Amino acid sequence: MIIKNNLLIAAALFASSSAMASDFSIGAGALFNESPYKGYNENTIAVPLISYEGDNFYLRQTTGGWVLWKDSKNEISLTASWMPLYFDPDDNDDPQMKRLDERKASAFLGGAYYRHESWGSLKFAVSGDAMDESGGMMGEISYFHPIRLARLTLIPSAGVFYSDESYNDYYYGVSGSESRRSGLDEYTAGDSWTPYVGLVAKYQLTQSLFLNASAMYTVLPDDVKNSPMIDRDDSFALMTGLTWRF
Known part of the structure; x- marks a missing residue:
């Protein structure tokens, strides 16, 4: 079961929901994800849903954080994230894409700052590839901004991801040797800003059982969509699942 792209988007989709969770919750769901890579069809896979909110530590799906300082409006933390974005040519249906090199998943270390106000919350985060894959x-x-309506909580969100030249070129660039093997044009990607909008819905079925749904739409930046590995202009992810809160 593979999500070819965009795990960056999927992780943010889940994290916006998990950031509002209480204590510890665990569950399972299904994720539908459109891959912008050529040779991949839409993927629907099973995913675990895990979150923990403590005084000094949190786990928000693929990101863990150690809280350095926190009050009613601010939170500063060191973060460690697993970014399972990768490209496996053996799983691709396109004959040219099959001749490209593998792109591996990696762990990222960094920091995050949250600011909570009555009108909503802001998040600022930065991280670097700790395994030096890219x-x-x-x-x-x-x-x-959470909107609470009896048993239903809605969390609309909007944001932008920044990816530097090294990250983009690793996942979307085509080297000279790859170009000669595959017939795809050689390509070097620069840095980029990727805007997105999302919506999380959480419905309380019982005191401990919750129904979750999350959707996120992303517009791919020029340095990504101009890659010969890519054949679309946008990406969409949808998750549904059940979680049990302890």
Whole structure:
């Protein structure tokens, strides 16, 4: 079961929901994800849904954080994230894409700052590739605002991801040797800003059982969509699932 792209988007989709969770919750769901890579069809896979909110530590799906300072309006933390974005040519249906090199998943270390106000919350985050697969850096600026209606909580969000040249070129660039093998044009990607909008819905079925749904739409930046590996201009992810809160 593979999500070819965009795990960056899927992780943010889940994290906006998990950031509002209480204590510890665990569950399972299904994720539908459109891959912008050529040779991949839409993918629907099973995913675990896990979150924990403590005084000094949190786990928000693929991101863990150690809280350095926190009050009613601010939170500063060191973060460690697993970014399972990768490209496996053996799983691709396109004959040219099959001749490209593998792109591996990696772990990222960094920091995050949340600012909570009555009108919503802001998030600022930055991290770097700790395993040096891409050698790149990523950042995020986002806004989300919980709207609570009896048993239903809605969390609309909007934001932008920053990916530097090293990150983009590793996942979307085509080297000279790859170009000669595959017939795809050689390509070097620069840095980029990727805007997105999302919506999380959480419905309380019982005191402990919750129904979750999350959707996120992303517009791919020029340095991504101009790659010969890419055949679309946008990306969409949808998650549904059940979680049990302890």
